[in-house]
Amino acid sequence: MNKNKKDFNIIVNGVGGQGLITLLKVISEAAMKEGLDVKTSELHGLAQRGGAVEAHLRFGPKIYSPLVEKGKADLIISLETQEALVVSYYASKNSNTVYLVNQFRTPTLSETISDEDVLKRLKKISSNVIIIPASDVCQKELGNSVVAGVFLLGMAAAHNFIPLDMNTLINVIKEVIPEKYLELNLNAFNLAKTYKPAAVVNS
Amino acid sequence: MEEFFSAPLGKKILLLGNEALVRGALESGVNFVSTYPGTPASEIGNIFSRIAKNNNIYFEFSTNEKIAMEAGIGASFSGLKVLVAMKNFGLNVALDPLLPLAYTGTKGPMVIVTADDPNCWSSAQTEENTRGIAYLSHIPVLEPSDPQECKDFIKLAYDISERFNTPVIIRTTTRVAHQTSPVILGNLIKNQKTGEFVKDMRRFVTMPPRVLEMKKELLEKIKKIGQFAEKSKINQIFSNKKKNAKVGIITSGVSFLHSMESLQELNAELPVLKLGFFYPLPEEAIKKFIKNLKKVLIVEELEPFLEKEVERLAKNVNPKLQIFGKKYLPEIGELRPEYVSNALAKMLGKKYALGSMYVIPSFKHLARFCPGCPYWSVFGTIKKAAPENTIFGGDIGCYMLAGLPPHMTQDYLSCMGSSIGIAHGISKATGQKIITVIGDSTFFHSGIPSLVNAIFNKSAPLIIILDNQTTAMTGHQPHPGIGKTGMGEETAQLKIEDIVQACGVKNLKIVDSMNVTDLEAAIKEYSAKDEVSVIIARHICALLASRQIPSKPAAAKQ
Numbered sequence: 001m002n003k004n005k006k007d008f009n010i011i012v013n014g015v016g017g018q019g020l021i022t023l024l025k026v027i028s029e030a031a032m033k034e035g036l037d038v039k040t041s042e043l044h045g046l047a048q049r050g051g052a053v054e055a056h057l058r059f060g061p062k063i064y065s066p067l068v069e070k071g072k073a074d075l076i077i078s079l080e081t082q083e084a085l086v087v088s089y090y091a092s093k094n095s096n097t098v099y100l101v102n103q104f105r106t107p108t109l110s111e112t113i114s115d116e117d118v119l120k121r122l123k124k125i126s127s128n129v130i131i132i133p134a135s136d137v138c139q140k141e142l143g144n145s146v147v148a149g150v151f152l153l154g155m156a157a158a159h160n161f162i163p164l165d166m167n168t169l170i171n172v173i174k175e176v177i178p179e180k181y182l183e184l185n186l187n188a189f190n191l192a193k194t195y196k197p198a199a200v201v202n203s
Numbered sequence: 204m205e206e207f208f209s210a211p212l213g214k215k216i217l218l219l220g221n222e223a224l225v226r227g228a229l230e231s232g233v234n235f236v237s238t239y240p241g242t243p244a245s246e247i248g249n250i251f252s253r254i255a256k257n258n259n260i261y262f263e264f265s266t267n268e269k270i271a272m273e274a275g276i277g278a279s280f281s282g283l284k285v286l287v288a289m290k291n292f293g294l295n296v297a298l299d300p301l302l303p304l305a306y307t308g309t310k311g312p313m314v315i316v317t318a319d320d321p322n323c324w325s326s327a328q329t330e331e332n333t334r335g336i337a338y339l340s341h342i343p344v345l346e347p348s349d350p351q352e353c354k355d356f357i358k359l360a361y362d363i364s365e366r367f368n369t370p371v372i373i374r375t376t377t378r379v380a381h382q383t384s385p386v387i388l389g390n391l392i393k394n395q396k397t398g399e400f401v402k403d404m405r406r407f408v409t410m411p412p413r414v415l416e417m418k419k420e421l422l423e424k425i426k427k428i429g430q431f432a433e434k435s436k437i438n439q440i441f442s443n444k445k446k447n448a449k450v451g452i453i454t455s456g457v458s459f460l461h462s463m464e465s466l467q468e469l470n471a472e473l474p475v476l477k478l479g480f481f482y483p484l485p486e487e488a489i490k491k492f493i494k495n496l497k498k499v500l501i502v503e504e505l506e507p508f509l510e511k512e513v514e515r516l517a518k519n520v521n522p523k524l525q526i527f528g529k530k531y532l533p534e535i536g537e538l539r540p541e542y543v544s545n546a547l548a549k550m551l552g553k554k555y556a557l558g559s560m561y562v563i564p565s566f567k568h569l570a571r572f573c574p575g576c577p578y579w580s581v582f583g584t585i586k587k588a589a590p591e592n593t594i595f596g597g598d599i600g601c602y603m604l605a606g607l608p609p610h611m612t613q614d615y616l617s618c619m620g621s622s623i624g625i626a627h628g629i630s631k632a633t634g635q636k637i638i639t640v641i642g643d644s645t646f647f648h649s650g651i652p653s654l655v656n657a658i659f660n661k662s663a664p665l666i667i668i669l670d671n672q673t674t675a676m677t678g679h680q681p682h683p684g685i686g687k688t689g690m691g692e693e694t695a696q697l698k699i700e701d702i703v704q705a706c707g708v709k710n711l712k713i714v715d716s717m718n719v720t721d722l723e724a725a726i727k728e729y730s731a732k733d734e735v736s737v738i739i740a741r742h743i744c745a746l747l748a749s750r751q752i753p754s755k756p757a758a759a760k761q
Contacts, residue, residue, distance in 0.1 A: 029217060039382060040383040041381060041382050051568055052569075067539055083568060
């Protein structure tokens with residue numbers, strides 16, 4: 001193990017069309033604003049057609065590889081419940097990986113796994129699994145579920161799961177989100193700060 | 204994107220590898236850009252499509268990569284600064300004009316960007332390694348690791364091209380092209396220029412006996428570029444803290460980034476020779492690096508090209524050198540930092556727990572057609588209407604997804620435009636019934652000669668041309684059937700039905716892809732024919748329709 005480790009490693013995943021790239025943009029711009037080196041890796045093309053999407057984001061004093069190493073994720077934001085399992089490769093108890101999982105599913109057209117089963121398996125590799133119905137909350141409170149990712153980022157910031165300043169993140173959202181959707185995104189981010197996690201299943 | 208232009212000189216902004224390549228081309232004063240879209244290179248064309256006009260650059264989405272290359276060659280022969288971009292398989296299509304270009308050389312500087320995809324993340328046809336083309340063509344190949352290098356290397360590539368009159372290939376991979384990191388901006392150069400072709404048969408005509416002289420000149424030129432490569436700063440030694448180190452790493456591209464990461468992980472301090480030049484290889488620099496080593500790890504993705512080169516060079520300078528590469532690192536799939544750590548630990552005799560080499564997800568959300576996509580209707584109907592035991596041919600585009608559940612109507616899949624050619628071969632060889640699909644952009648790309656051949660040589664496939672009036676999979680680029688160029692100008696709209704008829708096809712129907720009744724009747728009728736039949740299933744891509752991007756769909760007609 002490297003004792004001097006100061007990098008912060010994030011995996012964001014879900015299925016195509018869940019606003020992953022926007023989320024990546026907000027976090028990476030915020031990290032750069034705080035004077036850190038940053039790298040992301042994303043996949044385009046056929047991967048976007050409703051299939052599984054996995055993006056890597058790393059920031060710190062000096063970042064080389066664009067990919068998070070096995071078991072080295074500090075934070076995993078999964079926008080689809082079952083997809084949370086696919087990226088369990090990057091989680092470990094050693095790294096104290098925090099798992100923020102959206103309780104939301106899209107059909108797989110093949111094998112499916114229950115929420116309980118997903119949670120049970122995730123708890124084997126992480127002591128910090130938090131599953132929140134972010135899409136439902138956003139739909140109910142804001143009338144739009146696409147901002148579930150920004151809501152989860154708000155959760156991560158509010159609970160100090162991500163070492164970036166809340167105000168930096170808000171400023172970046174104001175810079176990178178088109179004006180038309182800005183209020184919605186800010187509302188989603190701020191909603192997370194006051195959200196009473198009644199439905200949070202924490203281990 | 205606005206920041207892309209307005210940010211001041213010296214500012215650091217986050218750019219995608221492909222964006223950094225565009226920025227580097229703009230900082231070099233590029234005049235002429237041609238491409239055919241293909242992941243992971245597509246963003247390059249998409250950006251130029253948006254910005255070319257305002258920057259006095261000529262840009263086109265060519266009909267295919269061979270033509271993009273030929274257009275670029277013509278522009279270079281006319282003295283312009285040229286960029287041609289494509290994905291790896293695209294370079295195969297363009298190989299025919301590329302090889303003679305090495306012989307003639309360029310006049311205006313010319314850079315070719317080609318993007319490989321280790322792990323087949325987006326293009327599943329093969330795990331092609333474009334480095335091999337350097338050996339075939341004698342064209343310099345540079346390999347950037349990150350977006351900053353994408354920008355720096357393309358500028359260097361233009362300098363090399365200008366100095367030596369050679370095309371230069373920049374080879375990226377998915378994890379470079381789609382990597383985002385901070386890039387320091389340089390000066391944008393506005394270089395508006397009209398080319399002029401000055402006749403020079405000795406220079407531009409590749410014919411014997413002159414062509415053999417040209418080869419001699421080419422080999423001499425490569426030797427000179429080799430001397431340039433030896434001195435180039437893009438081949439650099441990193442992490443060289445210990446004097447007289449006995450173990451080292453040689454690497455390039457994204458593998459360099461993984462190597463540096465794994466040195467941190469293992470708390471190891473080894474010299475790392477990072478090669479920016481893959482071809483011509485800086486052999487003296489490598490010899491110097493390995494001369495006093497006992498062990499060296501070659502970190503490279505896919506085929507062991509570098510490893511073999513180092514083995515060859517070590518025979519002279521250090522025959523006892525232990526060379527590790529594919530012994531510890533996979534030849535299949537992309538590398539990951541932990542794979543490098545594992546290999547390094549094995550070589551150093553350190554402990555490192557890696558576990559399983561490959562991620563095996565317990566299930567997967569497979570890609571599928573978008574909601575409202577006309578292909579849902581088309582493939583449902585094909586399955587329903589096709590006679591029993593029909594063979595289904597596939598081609599390259601969104602409709603490749605027909606090979607996945609719930610459709611499973613794709614019995615073979617090869618390269619762009621191949622569905623008709625292979626259908627013809629099966630039809631001639633067996634007499635079995637084949638229904639083959641091909642998209643509109645792919646039909647223009649390379650389907651037309653195959654259709655001509657099927658008529659000429661009398662086979663009997665049923666060809667369904669899926670016309671969704673765009674190049675959907677790579678991000679809705681225009682093609683010759685749209686009536687708009689890559690710069691947004693109005694142009695002739697070539698009708699697929701006119702081309703099909705001109706090829707001599709007698710059985711032709713045009714149906715709306717969403718009209719299940721008509722489509723089913725057409726498939727049933729044409730499945731019984733013993734000659735070539737074509738159905739044009741036409742309906743605009745659902746994504747394009749929902750975004751209301753202006754386009755001019757030709758009305759479906761019987």
